[in-house]
Amino acid sequence: MSVLPWLVAAWLFAIGVYGIVTSRNFIHLIGCLSVCQSSTYVLLLSIGYRWGGVVPVFYDQPVGTPAVDPVVQALVLTDIVVGATIAALLLAMVIQVGRKDDTLDPQRLRPLVREGRR
Amino acid sequence: MIPPLDLVPLPAVLPLAVAAAMLTAAHFLPARVPDAVAMLTALAVAAIAAVLAADSAQSGMLVYWFGGWTPRPGVVLGIGFGVDSASAGIAAFIGLLFAATIVFAWGYFDEVHAHFHVLMLLFLGAMEGFCLTRDLFNLFVWFEVMSVAAFALTAYHLERPSLVGALNFTVTNSLASFMMLAGIGLIYARVGALDFQALSTAVARQGADPVTIGAFCLLAAALMIKAAIVPFHFWLSDAHAVAPSPVCVIFSGAMVAVGLFALAKLAFWVFAGSAEARFLVRDCFMALGGTTAILGALMAWGQRHLKRMLAFSTIAHLGIMLAGVAALSSTGLAGLFVYIVGHGLVKGSLFMLAGVLLATRASIDELELRGLGRGLGPAGIAMTVAGLLLGGAPWGVLDAGMRLIGAAARGGTGVAVEAAIVFAAALTGGAVLRATGRIFLGLGSKPDPAEVEVPTEAEQKEADRPLWLMMTPCVALLVLALLPGHLAAKAGLAAAAGFGHEGLASAAGITAVKLSEAPPIAATLLAIAIAAFDLARDRLPPLLYRSTDRAAGPLFRGLGVLHSGLVGDYVAWICLGLGGFALALAFG
Numbered sequence: 050m051s052v053l054p055w056l057v058a059a060w061l062f063a064i065g066v067y068g069i070v071t072s073r074n075f076i077h078l079i080g081c082l083s084v085c086q087s088s089t090y091v092l093l094l095s096i097g098y099r100w101g102g103v104v105p106v107f108y109d110q111p112v113g114t115p116a117v118d119p120v121v122q123a124l125v126l127t128d129i130v131v132g133a134t135i136a137a138l139l140l141a142m143v144i145q146v147g148r149k150d151d152t153l154d155p156q157r158l159r160p161l162v163r164e165g166r167r
Numbered sequence: 168m169i170p171p172l173d174l175v176p177l178p179a180v181l182p183l184a185v186a187a188a189m190l191t192a193a194h195f196l197p198a199r200v201p202d203a204v205a206m207l208t209a210l211a212v213a214a215i216a217a218v219l220a221a222d223s224a225q226s227g228m229l230v231y232w233f234g235g236w237t238p239r240p241g242v243v244l245g246i247g248f249g250v251d252s253a254s255a256g257i258a259a260f261i262g263l264l265f266a267a268t269i270v271f272a273w274g275y276f277d278e279v280h281a282h283f284h285v286l287m288l289l290f291l292g293a294m295e296g297f298c299l300t301r302d303l304f305n306l307f308v309w310f311e312v313m314s315v316a317a318f319a320l321t322a323y324h325l326e327r328p329s330l331v332g333a334l335n336f337t338v339t340n341s342l343a344s345f346m347m348l349a350g351i352g353l354i355y356a357r358v359g360a361l362d363f364q365a366l367s368t369a370v371a372r373q374g375a376d377p378v379t380i381g382a383f384c385l386l387a388a389a390l391m392i393k394a395a396i397v398p399f400h401f402w403l404s405d406a407h408a409v410a411p412s413p414v415c416v417i418f419s420g421a422m423v424a425v426g427l428f429a430l431a432k433l434a435f436w437v438f439a440g441s442a443e444a445r446f447l448v449r450d451c452f453m454a455l456g457g458t459t460a461i462l463g464a465l466m467a468w469g470q471r472h473l474k475r476m477l478a479f480s481t482i483a484h485l486g487i488m489l490a491g492v493a494a495l496s497s498t499g500l501a502g503l504f505v506y507i508v509g510h511g512l513v514k515g516s517l518f519m520l521a522g523v524l525l526a527t528r529a530s531i532d533e534l535e536l537r538g539l540g541r542g543l544g545p546a547g548i549a550m551t552v553a554g555l556l557l558g559g560a561p562w563g564v565l566d567a568g569m570r571l572i573g574a575a576a577r578g579g580t581g582v583a584v585e586a587a588i589v590f591a592a593a594l595t596g597g598a599v600l601r602a603t604g605r606i607f608l609g610l611g612s613k614p615d616p617a618e619v620e621v622p623t624e625a626e627q628k629e630a631d632r633p634l635w636l637m638m639t640p641c642v643a644l645l646v647l648a649l650l651p652g653h654l655a656a657k658a659g660l661a662a663a664a665g666f667g668h669e670g671l672a673s674a675a676g677i678t679a680v681k682l683s684e685a686p687p688i689a690a691t692l693l694a695i696a697i698a699a700f701d702l703a704r705d706r707l708p709p710l711l712y713r714s715t716d717r718a719a720g721p722l723f724r725g726l727g728v729l730h731s732g733l734v735g736d737y738v739a740w741i742c743l744g745l746g747g748f749a750l751a752l753a754f755g
Contacts, residue, residue: 066738
């Protein structure tokens with residue numbers, strides 16, 4: 050297996066996290082979160098890939114034909130569904146924030162930061 | 168009589184099915200029907216899980232393969248639920264907590280078509296599945312369903328603070344789920360299996376391997392984000408401070424603790440054969456547990472927002488529970504099980520009391536509430552009892568868990584972690600007792616009017632809910648928490664012996680430690696002393712409290728700066744924590 054997909058996955062995760070840490074806009078931040086998630090797609094697909102393997106549908110293939118691993122493909126599909134749910138939920142929340150406030154900057158939207166002591 | 172094996176999927180399936188049916192029929196249902204249906208479902212789940220716990224205690228782990236995909240020799244393709252008495256016991260406790268919470272929230276969420284109940288049932292089903300599954304990817308799916316329900320419940324009120332708290336919660340916990348998935352991918356790449364037992368066999372056969380241990384780091388970090396262990400804990404106080412009180416009961420009482428329960432499954436079962444993973448758990452996680460306990464307790468003591476105070480107190484107690492996992496002994500494991508239940512009962516009732524104050528006195532600020540608790544006598548008594556229990560008073564379930572974990576930690580690393588446990592119990596209990604004294608007895612100095620304004624969530628509650636309705640589930644939880652501790656300890660030790668796959672105890676090199684006999688009364692006395700010191704400030708010589716203020720002031724200001732409320736900072740801390748694991752492995 051080539052090392053390239055692993056590097057791509059690590060890179061995607063790293064730039065996604067960098068984007069989240071430095072973000073000044075929640076919509077941008079959600080985009081960065083999706084970039085992080087893309088790294089898991091790349092990682093999983095590269096793990097299941099077999100050189101010269103066929104699509105894992107054995108209807109018209111002789112038994113024993115090398116095929117790519119269908120388990121990780123199922124994992125990626127589940128992951129995509131999860132990603133869509135989270136992104137939709139996050140964007141819905143951001144829309145609600147936008148209705149109540151004129152800013153989407155995380156720095157200006159901090160929850161309950163003022164500490165009271167006793 | 169249905170054979171117990173056929174009952175195994177029901178705790179997860181039943182709430183999901185009822186939730187779907189309720190969503191379809193929501194428009195036609197009369198007002199109180201969703202409350203009743205949801206409560207009965209939760210009770211049914213608790214009863215089924217209790218039956219399973221009793222059965223698996225006798226006959227060993229019940230394994231159910233969905234769709235009849237039983238494993239062939241050498242190949243495990245199916246997804247299974249593996250029910251031992253610990254998993255089923257925790258599952259039963261979760262069902263019970265949900266039932267109490269739904270009673271507490273009776274009529275609280277009127278306006279919408281049973282959406283609250285649908286989300287709660289989804290949440291319940293996901294948590295049951297999370298406890299019972301024995302498949303790593305299935306664990307991820309339940310983790311995710313649980314998270315999504317929790318995100319939506321946090322943001323339920325759609326007010327600004329709750330939305331921002333929920334955004335922080337969602338971003339950090341989504342990152343956790345990605346890390347978990349990456350970890351699953353790595354371990355699958357190495358051993359080609361997802362079933363816990365198949366994984367455990369393969370990991371043990373493999374020996375030292377960087378990919379396997381990398382997978383363990385990612386999985387452990389993901390579960391620690393869910394379980395709010397330092398430095399992954401920041402989201403918890405934001406989310407708890409703004410979520411509706413009934414939701415907080417579930418968050419603090421069950422959700423965060425089952426993260427540690429899953430971590431225990433990984434440490435004691437899946438990765439039991441990996442020497443590096445065991446090093447990481449025993450050395451690093453023990454230290455993290457102690458740190459979390461101390462930091463959470465200090466932060467809890469410094470809060471005047473009651474729900475935030477309880478949230479930090481939950482963090483402190485999660486640190487204690489992590490010490491139970493990290494001891495890697497059956498005593499520590501038994502302590503973890505007992506502690507999850509005991510802490511869930513006490514913390515659940517405390518969040519209900521915060522909800523009662525918010526509903527009847529329209530405030531959550533300790534200073535603003537000073538003396539306003541008069542007329543709420545039962546609540547005051549309940550809060551005193553809960554505060555004493557949290558402070559390690561020698562009665563009941565939580566105390567049994569604390570003793571077991573203390574004994575296990577002493578067997579593992581000496582007295583340092585045990586001292587951290589006593590400190591955390593004393594400080595969190597002291598904070599609750601201080602608030603009780605101030606609110607219900609009007610003790611303590613008068614607040615400076617200039618600083619009374621505290622940022623609080625705009626949580627509207629119906630003040631017309633009768634007090635007895637809110638107090639009944641709260642008192643019920645406290646009564647359960649006061650059940651004899653030695654019985655709980657006995658049940659916990661039995662569950663720990665049968666945890667995971669059979670023969671596990673010898674495989675992982677688990678050693679039993681003798682149970683400590685000395686009651687940790689020191690913690691309780693310290694808690695009372697701390698509360699008394701804080702409430703009697705005006706009457707003490709100024710020199711005394713000024714010097715403590717001067718010593719503690721910079722510490723609290725520094726901690727306050729760290730908890731910045733910025734999601735970017737939280738994510739940076741998560742990366743730092745992961746890097747810390749890598750460093751520990753490289754140089755440990």
